[in-house]
Amino acid sequence: MAVPSSDIPLPDKPQKVFDRDAEWQELVAFACDSRPEARLGVVSGRLRQGKTYLLEALTGALGGFYFGAQQGTQTESLSHLANELARYTNAPSPPHWHGWEDATDDLLALGDRRPTPIVLDEFPDLVRQSPSLPSILHSAYRHHDGGRPGQARLLLTGSSLPLMHRLFSTASPLHELSDLHLTLHPFDYRQAARFWGIDDPVLALLVHAVVGGTPVYRHDFVQDDAPTGREDFDAWVCRTVLNPGKPLYREAYHLLQEEIDHKDRALCHSALAAVATGCSTQGQVADCLGAPLTDTARCLGLLREHGLLHSEPDAFRPGLIRLRVTEPLLAFEHAVVRPHRSALAQQDSVAVWKHARPDFDSMVARSHFAQICRDWALHFTDPDTFGARPGSAAHGSVADPAHPGGKDMAAEVVVRGHGGVRDGSLLSVGLARWDEVMDLTHLERLRILRDILADRGEDTTRTRSACYSGVGFSPALRTAEAQGQVVLVDMDRLYGRR
Template sequence: MVEFRGRTSDLALLDNQLRLVRDQLASTPGQAVIVTGRRRVGKSRLVQEFCDRSGMPYVVFQASRGRNPAAERADLVTSLAQSTLPGADLVAGAAGADWNQVLRAVAVAVPERTPSIVVLDEVPWLVEQDREFEGALQTVWDRYLSARPVLLLLVGSDLSTMESLQEYGRPFHGRAARMLVRPLDPADVRQLTALDPAEAIDAFLITGGFPEIVQRWRPGTSRTAFLRDQLADPLSPLLMAGELTLLGEVPDPSHSRSALEAIGAGERTFSTIANRIGVGDPLPSGTLAPILNTLTTKRIVAVDTPLATRPDTKNKRYRIEDSYLRFWLAFLRRGIAEVERGRGDLVLARIERSWSSWRGRAVEPVIRAGLERLLPDERLPGAEVVGGWWNRQNNPEIDLVGADRDQPAATRLAFTGSIKWLAKEPFGRRELDRLLAGSMSVPGRDHSTPLIAVSRGGVEEGLPVAASFGPEELVAAWASPPGGAS
């Protein structure tokens, strides 16, 4: 098995929940946690590592999509019987006619006085297969499991389904904490790849922080060398994870897949996405709007609106949420056939031709997130959120806007800023003049609003900017708790 590295904070969160059970610090002996996150982000591996490190008896059950509920119940009983739980032998061969009986078998298997861990993985598939599962889970939890010192981890990739488990009116409402497992962050990627901060951000943009891809990046390997190596292998995770992700999220060819491909190709507005899908005959608004809403709910697509003191909620810009899928849609989706016939060099050449321009747009949400993690920061006084601003014509378009809040609109702007992410060109007078001119169009901005610069290649001396940030500061933002980066 590949050595488990990183995830220190995630393991600490789970350890803290186990401590509540072990030391009896909560109102009930048992504790439940809903563990969710995007597909292929490493939730199952994280939970398995946690169980192995805990030293506690545990059972891990993984559901299968589309399976007969009776077969799933039988497999759960088998998993219990083969587990390290003290009561495993008591449930061996038990027959479960419904979920209530099988989940009661879980309560029989876990010890009465010593801590244990129960993991149900891919819970959305259990919910999808049998409408009785949720109600049975709530009943058995309330009557039996919560009265025992057990940590129940409910794991699932369908973010909307997992969040709905906690909604008011649903059986398990109010009974579980929620933990979101994110991809590895730029600081994790830097640690695992042994790259300098600027190169580590490049690696993050390509891999999205997905562990199975980052682990293929040999320490110290350049971006080009990594891509050349991965594009020589038709079965590499870099190539295959994108299609597997889409099959999990959008299983059938549909307008949803076409919308993702359009956004991945760089279309950002509703109208341009509709035109791209329709190839000259725009997809009707009534068809596209619910598609984009679903993709947004699933957290595959993110929606940005201008940040200013005057709301403009209809002026939306769409983007692929995670940078790996963005990279895959832009460069790898149509290159799979070439890689399969041994011409990964053609795909690499296309990436190299477009890399600087693609990276310049793709890095923007990473930089905004990094700056937000630095807050509060004396270099950015009064800022609590970071976004961008644009008008309907995207002229001007301001890369960075800091404000005291974003909903429904800011009441005060803390700064406006610009990003220049070229390796050998510093942020200079030309970029500053363009930022100053464009910033005057941002509602709420006046002559006293500070200007900031973010640059991969440094900032020219003597420019009247209130603060400047480079790759080192941004990666450091993830190396420390939010608001605590130096």
């Protein structure tokens, strides 16, 4: 962590920047660091997470320099950078550089008199044009014994997660130079509800199941159009994500187009569709695609590398890796919209959505609710809820000995303490039902599941049963809660309303 000087006032976060309090504090501490050497910081995150917005706010608050790279040639990029630098310094004409060595020297010289944030946004685009740029930066910082003098605070940002990882991994020469490694994530589901101005937890979850916590979608992609209530949700879907006149309509395809090479794109679309519609393992995806396991594994690895797919071990069978789509808009597109694309070109969106809505309810909303329940268990509970602080929350499944060869018994929210998938103590086993009023039959199912786990060697003596419902619980289950037999989590509790 950078140590800011006591005589440099740290600017307050601008009111226009929603949330991001911790990220802002990290950035201003780095930018106002008083040490008399040039420093380097790294900011990464998937597309559309507001990196540019936040960094422009930072340079504006501190009088820093911002440059947004674009795809092009080295000559063009250096020319654009020289023009921007001339405007920033009020120079009569742009500097004439022979290459990135000259440009780097002039950029770092901006910090000769005071701590100055200097942002090169979408740094990977510059590296693709100029592969030697990381080495040039490393040499510039290491040119003097003890580090380069000055107070330049260079921030390199990027959305290409694989390239950012390679550029700043522990094996990279730039890693040893960087004082700050900051990743911007999407807003969590509670932040997203506040960001969209939605007070109704059910409506907030429905909207989150479509657009997730990506901040750019709220303003630029739907022009501030938010549903006014649950009764407006269907119409909102039709006038935004199903409306060809809105950028959100094609955003899911653009995400893959910008992230994945053309030769892999078709298979990646099919793989995302398979996962979004219920294929949760690599083998199931391969069967669904009719593709060789090696091709499927390569495709899934590519999606994971770009942060579009998440994998984690099953809570009861660590050797079984489960998959889920990380970006809700991609899951919504591939599970709900993609099968109806041709109809959307010929029919009114209202009629198409009427046919697609059952798929949304059964596949997207149901699985999204389960994931939000896991997020709540991991990030928003206090230690008293399950008797200890959770270390993980995952889906778990075991074979049902009463029905050999039949369907596995599953628990959507398995909470363990710290210590790994099987090493962590089993704190809770829970069922998540988006559209069911839960009753004592669900509690009995959890009892049977806990008995099976005990027979398999799990310590369930302190394991708490939990029921998560989007529509509520029977009076008998509420009585069981009062008797300490079960933890009940409804929508109000998920969203911190009680």
